[in-house]
Amino acid sequence: EVQLLESGGGLVQPGGSLRLSCAASGFAFSTYAMSWVRQAPGKGLEWVSGISGSGGSTYYADSVRGRFTISRDSSKNTMYVQMNNLRAEDTAVYYCAKSGVVGSKGKDYFDYWGQGTLVTVSS
Amino acid sequence: EIVLTQSPGTLSLSPGERATLSCRASQSVSNNYLVWYQQKPGQAPRLLIYGASSRATGIPDRFSGSGSGTDFTLTISRLEPEDFAVYYCQQYGSSLKTFGQGTKVEIK
Numbered sequence: 059e060v061q062l063l064e065s066g067g068g069l070v071q072p073g074g075s076l077r078l079s080c081a082a083s084g085f086a087f088s089t090y091a092m093s094w095v096r097q098a099p100g101k102g103l104e105w106v107s108g109i110s111g112s113g114g115s116t117y118y119a120d121s122v123r124g125r126f127t128i129s130r131d132s133s134k135n136t137m138y139v140q141m142n143n144l145r146a147e148d149t150a151v152y153y154c155a156k157s158g159v160v161g162s163k164g165k166d167y168f169d170y171w172g173q174g175t176l177v178t179v180s181s
Numbered sequence: 182e183i184v185l186t187q188s189p190g191t192l193s194l195s196p197g198e199r200a201t202l203s204c205r206a207s208q209s210v211s212n213n214y215l216v217w218y219q220q221k222p223g224q225a226p227r228l229l230i231y232g233a234s235s236r237a238t239g240i241p242d243r244f245s246g247s248g249s250g251t252d253f254t255l256t257i258s259r260l261e262p263e264d265f266a267v268y269y270c271q272q273y274g275s276s277l278k279t280f281g282q283g284t285k286v287e288i289k
Binding site: 093102103104105108117119120153158159162163164165166167168169171172173174 | 218224227228279
């Protein structure tokens with residue numbers, strides 16, 4: 059059974075940093091790209107960042123490029139996102155999502171999602 | 182960036198009725214790489230349809246997807262009580278993936 063478990067969310071001040079983790083199990087982690095997708099309170103879904111199965115390719119939405127860094131550790135079956143210079147508009151539930159496409163080269167849809175972790179940016 | 186516009190914003194229907202949801206793209210979606218998700222309050226999204234028309238594993242056949250190019254449709258043939266939720270489309274024809282703003286299907 060595929061499981062994705064996010065952690066690391068919390069309250070942070072504007073300009074601060076936070077690192078989210080996504081622990082994966084139940085599938086061949088290195089075979090699939092992974093992404094972070096966020097949802098602001100009461101709003102829709104926004105894709106944030108993605109990383110290829112090997113970790114060699116990374117992708118970012120314009121809204122976070124230069125502030126967020128995605129990575130993965132295949133020895134731990136875990137994906138991360140380092141979020142720096144956080145803004146109020148980054149407040150959201152952050153979901154970890156597994157690509158449904160093998161060898162997607164960034165063109166992914168998501169067949170499994172975690173339950174999300176809430177990030178609140180406020181003073 | 183491909184902008185996806187979903188309509189209507191809210192659909193008020195009764196159980197047993199047919200629901201038709203639209204997703205229109207600002208430019209053609211490569212290879213019809215479009216999916217539909219269902220999201221219920223407090224839950225993560227659930228994949229329903231990929232490649233515009235293929236049902237994901239375990240999805241009932243009352244859900245169907247159609248369309249190509251810039252116009253896509255999700256149809257729920259007969260609404261069950263558990264189908265009342267928010268539905269999102271997403272395109273993956275580009276590495277810059279985008280979602281529609283969602284259509285809420287509510288009980289009339």
